[in-house]
Amino acid sequence: MTAVEAEPGRHDDEADEPGWEVDPDDEWGVAVITTVGRQLRLRREAAGLRVPDFGRAVGYGEDMIYKIEAGKRIPRQEFLARADEVLGAGGLLSAAWEDVKKVRYPKKVRALAKLEAQAVEIGIYESHSVHGLLQTPEHAKALFEAMQPPYSSDEVERMVAARVARASVFDRSPAPALSFVLEEAALRRPIGGRMVQRRQLERLLEVGRLRNVMLQVMPLDCESHSGMDGRIELLKFADGTAVGRSDGAFCGRPTTELKHLRVLELRYATIRAQALSPRETLTFIGQLLGET
Structure with a gap:
């Protein structure tokens, strides 16, 4: 995991922990988080950003970025908001929180x-x-x-x-x-x-x-x-x-x-x-x- 400098106001232990693990037995949860992760990856690639560069821009580690894009990690609201801003998604990534928040709990x-x-x-x-x-x-x-x-x-x-x-x-x-x-x-x-x-x-x-x-x-x-x-x-x-x-x-x-x-x-x-x-x-x- 690559260490990055946390954003102001963010705790050090939060820098590489922007979400929660996805329960593999939760079919609906897996589907939602996989879809969000795929959209994030496609927008990142369309913006021409490599994972290390994107990670530094949003203030999170590479390992967590890979996990979120692979649908193995549930992103938090602040992560989606920051990613939306960095990638110029026009609010579409931020809006994904409405679906994510429904499956963030077991x-x-x-x-x-x-x-x-x-x-x-x-x-x-x-x-x-x-x-x-x-x-x-x-x-x-x-x-x-x-x-x-x-x-x-x-x-x-x-x-x-x-x-x-x-x-x-x-x-x-x-x-x-x-x-x-x-x-x-x-x-x-x-x-x-x-x-x-x-x-x-x-x-x-x-x-x-x-x-x-x-x-x-x-x-x-x-x-x-x-x-x-x-x-x-x-x-x-x-x-x-x-x-x-x-x-x-x-x-x-x-x-x-x-x-x-x-x-x-x-x-x-x-x-x-x-x-x-x-x-x-x-x-x-x-x-x-x-x-x-």
């Missing part, structure tokens, strides 16, 4: 985000951590960096970006009805350090005050707890259909069967009844924030 994450974007009601019980929809970027990063075997910095960045993007569910209009039950232990654990914990608690207070959100905490001293089998997720849609999943039921697989959904709904309703009320929860989180 296939499974895109499928989940699609369901969340369509749901009119979402119910979540999270048994061991703050749920992904509620996580701050710093909290999510700390969680991914703690996993074993360790992810690369590139993988962590991609997963954090995907998780943060899912939070757009809070900005939908009309807004879906959202309910969350979190464990007290997860809020007390200082993932990423005290400052990260404080920002995460502040985020929970922000979300918990939204009119379409019901946020509850399951206290540690609860003597009866119906969520010991693990996480529960319930998503309901405008056409009356629903999908649910639980770590401790139906082999942990998503289910749309009515009898299975009734079991999950019963468990979730019981957990909510056992947890602190939304008002009590906001008071509790505020007190916990004062202790950190």
Whole structure:
């Protein structure tokens, strides 16, 4: 890989890392990125620029240029914008971001985000951590960096970006009805350090005050707890259909069967009844924030 001088404002480790690896099992993603890479190569060649010269012009290494042109690397928005400017593409390369951004996250994450974007009601019980929809970027990063075997910095960045993007569910209009039950232990654990914990608690207070959100905490001293089998997720849609999943039921697989959904709904309703009320929860989180 040829080292090049990074552009002003760009971190050194970003100079040769302008994108993410393409999942070979993601057929749609491969097709999109291959097409973008081919267009980039054709325009570069038409401009009479060799890869080393083009790399220096856009501020990225040769190896990354080859990977993007071969459809093996997902380019970032700023890379496409810079390439468009250098090659005089008149905005066509920059416009490719509209397609690229749809496949920049892993296939499974895109499928989940699609369901969340369509749901009119979402119910979540999270048994061991703050749920992904509620996580701050710093909290999510700390969680991914703690996993074993360790992810690369590139993988962590991609997963954090995907998780943060899912939070757009809070900005939908009309807004879906959202309910969350979190464990007290997860809020007390200082993932990423005290400052990260404080920002995460502040985020929970922000979300918990939204009119379409019901946020509850399951206290540690609860003597009866119906969520010991693990996480529960319930998503309901405008056409009356629903999908649910639980770590401790139906082999942990998503289910749309009515009898299975009734079991999950019963468990979730019981957990909510056992947890602190939304008002009590906001008071509790505020007190916990004062202790950190």
